[in-house]
Amino acid sequence: MRLFLSVLLCSAVLFAFLSPSVSGHSSESSGAPHPIFGFRDSAAEAAAEARFLAVPDPKLAEEHLRTLTQAPHMAGTPEDKATADYVAQKFRAAGLNTEIVEYKVWINYPSEISVDITAPAGVEMHGPTREHVDGDSYDDDPRVVMPFSGMSPSGDAEAEVVYANYGTPEDFDKLDKLKIDVRGKIVLVRYGQNFRGVKAFVAQEHGAAGVIIYSDPFDDGWWRGDKYPNGPWRPDTGVQRGSVGYMFEFPGDPTTPGVASLPSLPASQRVSPEQSAQMPKIPVTPLSYHDASPILQHLGGPDSPREWQGSLPFTYHVGPGPARVKMHLKQDYQFRTLWDVIGRVRGSEFQEEWVVAGNHRDAWVYGAVDPNSGTAAMLETVHGIGELLKSGWKPKRTMIFGSWDGEEEGLIGSTEWAEQHESELRGAPAYFNMDVAVSGSKFGASAVPSLKQFLRDVTKAVPSPKGGTVYQAWQKSDQPGAPSTQSPAEAIGDTRRMPAANVNGDVPVGDLGSGSDYSAFQQHLGVPSTDISSTGPYGVYHSVFDNFAWFKKFGDPDFVYEQQMARVFGLEALRMADADVLPYDYEEYGKEIAVYLDAAKKRAEGKFGDRPLDLNAVKAAAKHFQEAGTKILAKQKNPPRDPARLNQALRSAERALLVPEGLPHRPWFRHAIYAPGEYTGYAAVVIPGVNEALDKGDAERARQQLAVLTAALDRAAKALEGAR
Ligand SMILES: [Zn+2]
CATH class of the missing domain: 3.40.630.10 (Zn peptidases)
Structure with a gap:
C-alpha cells in the first residue's frame, strides 16, 4: 500500500x-x-x-x-x-x-458508487468510468472491484466543487488567503505528497461535504512518460483505489484498537465503527483524470496558485463552482x-x-x-x-x-x-x-x-x-x-520531511x-x-x-x-x-537521535518567549545513550564466551524506547523516536512527542514530552549497560 x-x-x-x-x-x-x-x-x-x-x-x-x-x-x-x-x-x-x-x-466493499456533474448544463460526466486500455484484457474480469475508497462512509453529497491541490494543511491555508470557503463544498484534490486518509481528514476538518481524489497526469501519468500499455505510467482511465482511514491514532481493524480481532472476540469488546477515530465522516471516492478533467475544466473563481497546476490542458481554477457534482456512495460494510x-x-x-x-x-x-x-x-x-x-x-x-x-x-x-x-x-x-x-x-x-x-x-x-x-x-x-x-x-x-540522517557517511x-x-x-x-x-x-x-x-x-x-x-x-x-551476538548498532542510533535533537532545538529557538525550552537534560540523556551504544558495540565486536547477557541487553534496548502511556492523544503509538506524521501519514515524524508539541506551539506539552523522551533514553541507555 x-x-x-x-x-x-x-x-x-x-x-x-x-x-x-x-x-x-x-x-x-x-x-x-x-x-x-x-x-x-x-x-x-x-x-x-x-x-x-x-x-x-x-x-x-x-x-x-x-x-x-x-x-x-x-x-x-x-x-x-x-x-x-x-x-x-x-x-x-x-x-x-x-x-x-x-x-x-470491519471493512467495506462498494455497492453503488457514482459521481455526476449536475451543473453547468450541458456538461456530462458519469463516473467512475470503467478502467480500460486497448491491448490489456485484465479489466474485462467482472471481479474487478469498481474504484472506491476503503473506509469511506456511505453518503450522498451534492455541492459546488473547490480544487485544493494535494489537500495538505498548507493548501487549505492558501484557499483561506484566497477567501475561498470550502464549508459545504465538495473538495477535489489530487493524489500525491501525503497519505490519502490525511487528505480526507484535513478536508473534513475544514468543513467539506465530500472529497474526490483524482490522479493528475502530472503526478503519475503521461507527463512522466508514456502511459500504459506503451509505457509504465497511468492511462487516462486508471484510478488509484485505497483506504482513506485515518491511521494517526491506530491502524488495524477500526473496531479493535490494541486488541486482536479474533472471530471469538465478543461484540461487546469491539468499539462501534461509527465511533472509530479512523473513519472519515464525509463521503470520499477516487476518480481518474479522464473523469476529473471536466469537473476541473468547469471551475471558475481565481486561477489556482501556479504550483497547483497539473498537466491537463487548461488553466486550473479553484472555484467554487460553477461545476457542481453529485456524489452517491453506497458501501457494503460487514x-x-x-x-x-x-x-x-x-x-x-x-x-x-x-x-x-x-x-x-x-x-x-x-x-x-x-x-x-x-x-x-x-x-x-x-x-x-x-x-x-x-x-x-x-x-x-x-x-x-x-x-x-x-x-x-x-x-x-x-x-x-x-x-x-x-x-x-x-x-x-x-x-x-x-x-x-x-x-x-x-x-x-x-x-x-x-x-x-x-x-x-x-x-x-x-x-x-x-x-x-x-x-x-x-x-x-x-x-x-x-x-x-x-x-x-x-x-x-x-520539504517538510526530514531527510534520513546520514551519520555514518x-x-x-x-x-x-x-x-x-x-x-x-x-x-x-x-x-x-x-x-x-x-x-x-x-x-x-x-x-x-x-x-x-x-x-x-x-x-x-x-x-x-x-x-x-x-x-x-x-x-x-x-x-x-x-547470530551469536545480535547485530544491532546502537552507536548509529545514538548519533541519529543527536541529529534529531539538534533539529528540534533549532525549531524551538525563539519560541515560547522568555521561557525557552531547556534541552540540556534530554541532550545529556541522548549522549548517555550514544555512549552506551559505543561501548556495547565494542563488546559486540569482542564478545564474552557466553553472550547471553549481552544479547539480553541488546534485545531490551529498543523496547526501553517505548513510552508505556503512548504518544499524546494516540496511546497505541508508543515509540518515543518514530511515529507516522499527523499530516503526512506515510512519512516518519522523529521524536514525535516533542516535534508535534512544537508544531502546535504548546510549551507545556513540549516540556512534558522532553521529560518523557529523556526518561526513555535513560531507560534505553541503562538497558544497554545491563550487559556489564
Ligand atoms: Zn502494499
Whole structure:
C-alpha cells in the first residue's frame, strides 16, 4: 500500500564511499570469507548463506506471481482465500509449520458508487468510468472491484466543487488567503505528497461535504512518460483505489484498537465503527483524470496558485463552482474474514525469540507489483530456507514468515496478529518487512537506526543483476535512500520531511513512517524493523493495470530483481536468526537521535518567549545513550564466551524506547523516536512527542514530552549497560 517520498542525494558524494568488492559470493569462491558481524564462525555462516543464496529462482518467482495474480483478490474474497491456500502450500512444502489464522474485521466493499456533474448544463460526466486500455484484457474480469475508497462512509453529497491541490494543511491555508470557503463544498484534490486518509481528514476538518481524489497526469501519468500499455505510467482511465482511514491514532481493524480481532472476540469488546477515530465522516471516492478533467475544466473563481497546476490542458481554477457534482456512495460494510498465513521454523536454541519476516498478500485488484512482487519473492526466500532445512540446518532462533491479509484496508492482518502475540513478541529480535518487492531496478530501504548497518552488510553479500553487489548498485543509484514503494506522486518535493540522517557517511537508509506492515511491530511493540524494496517508474499503483502483463513488460521482465529481493529478505532473516551476538548498532542510533535533537532545538529557538525550552537534560540523556551504544558495540565486536547477557541487553534496548502511556492523544503509538506524521501519514515524524508539541506551539506539552523522551533514553541507555 505504501508510497514514499524520496530523498535525492548527490551521487558524487556517494561515489566517494565506494568500497572494493565485498560480495559474499566472490569472497566465498576465493575461500577467504570476511568477518560477518555477530558471528564467531564466519566461514560456517558464509557457507550456509551461500547455500541459501543459490536457491531463489527467477523462473519460480515468475510462476508464483502468475498464480497469485491470476484473479483479482481483494481482502476477504474467495480469490484472496485461494492465494492464502497457495502460500500455505508453498510454506508447507518448504517444511514450515504452517497455519492459516482468521480474523473478523470491519471493512467495506462498494455497492453503488457514482459521481455526476449536475451543473453547468450541458456538461456530462458519469463516473467512475470503467478502467480500460486497448491491448490489456485484465479489466474485462467482472471481479474487478469498481474504484472506491476503503473506509469511506456511505453518503450522498451534492455541492459546488473547490480544487485544493494535494489537500495538505498548507493548501487549505492558501484557499483561506484566497477567501475561498470550502464549508459545504465538495473538495477535489489530487493524489500525491501525503497519505490519502490525511487528505480526507484535513478536508473534513475544514468543513467539506465530500472529497474526490483524482490522479493528475502530472503526478503519475503521461507527463512522466508514456502511459500504459506503451509505457509504465497511468492511462487516462486508471484510478488509484485505497483506504482513506485515518491511521494517526491506530491502524488495524477500526473496531479493535490494541486488541486482536479474533472471530471469538465478543461484540461487546469491539468499539462501534461509527465511533472509530479512523473513519472519515464525509463521503470520499477516487476518480481518474479522464473523469476529473471536466469537473476541473468547469471551475471558475481565481486561477489556482501556479504550483497547483497539473498537466491537463487548461488553466486550473479553484472555484467554487460553477461545476457542481453529485456524489452517491453506497458501501457494503460487514465483518469479513481475513486470512493470515503463518509459517514457523522452530529455533534450536532460542525458540522464544521470534525473528519475523512478512509481506502482505491482499491486493486492490491483481496487485502484481503491490504486493505480490513481494509475495513471490518471499516464497522464493522460503524455498531457500526449505532447502537449508533439508540439508540439516536449523536456525538458532525461531523464524516466522507472515503472509498478511487486509493490509490495503489499514494494515489489518499484521496489526491484528501482532496484537494477538504482543507478549511473545516482547522478545522478538527483529521484524523484516517487504511490501512492494519490485517495481523496477533501484534498491532502497528504511530501517530503525540499530539495523541500518546490518541492512547495508546484508546487501554486501547479495549479487546485483547489474553486476557487483546490491550494496554497490545502491551506492551508485541516484536515489539511494529512497524508502520502498515509492510513487512518483510522492517524489515531488515535500520539504517538510526530514531527510534520513546520514551519520555514518554511508548509503543512507530511510526512517520508518507508516503505510506498511511494520507499523505494529516497530511503533506499537518496539520490535526493531526494516523495510526493503526495488523501485522504478510505476504509474499504475492500485489500479487494474497493476497486473502480470505490466510487470512482465515494465517491472522485472526476467524476474532477476525478484531473485535479488528474495535473497536480501532471506539473508536478513537468516543472519538475525543465527547470530551469536545480535547485530544491532546502537552507536548509529545514538548519533541519529543527536541529529534529531539538534533539529528540534533549532525549531524551538525563539519560541515560547522568555521561557525557552531547556534541552540540556534530554541532550545529556541522548549522549548517555550514544555512549552506551559505543561501548556495547565494542563488546559486540569482542564478545564474552557466553553472550547471553549481552544479547539480553541488546534485545531490551529498543523496547526501553517505548513510552508505556503512548504518544499524546494516540496511546497505541508508543515509540518515543518514530511515529507516522499527523499530516503526512506515510512519512516518519522523529521524536514525535516533542516535534508535534512544537508544531502546535504548546510549551507545556513540549516540556512534558522532553521529560518523557529523556526518561526513555535513560531507560534505553541503562538497558544497554545491563550487559556489564
Ligand atoms: Zn502494499
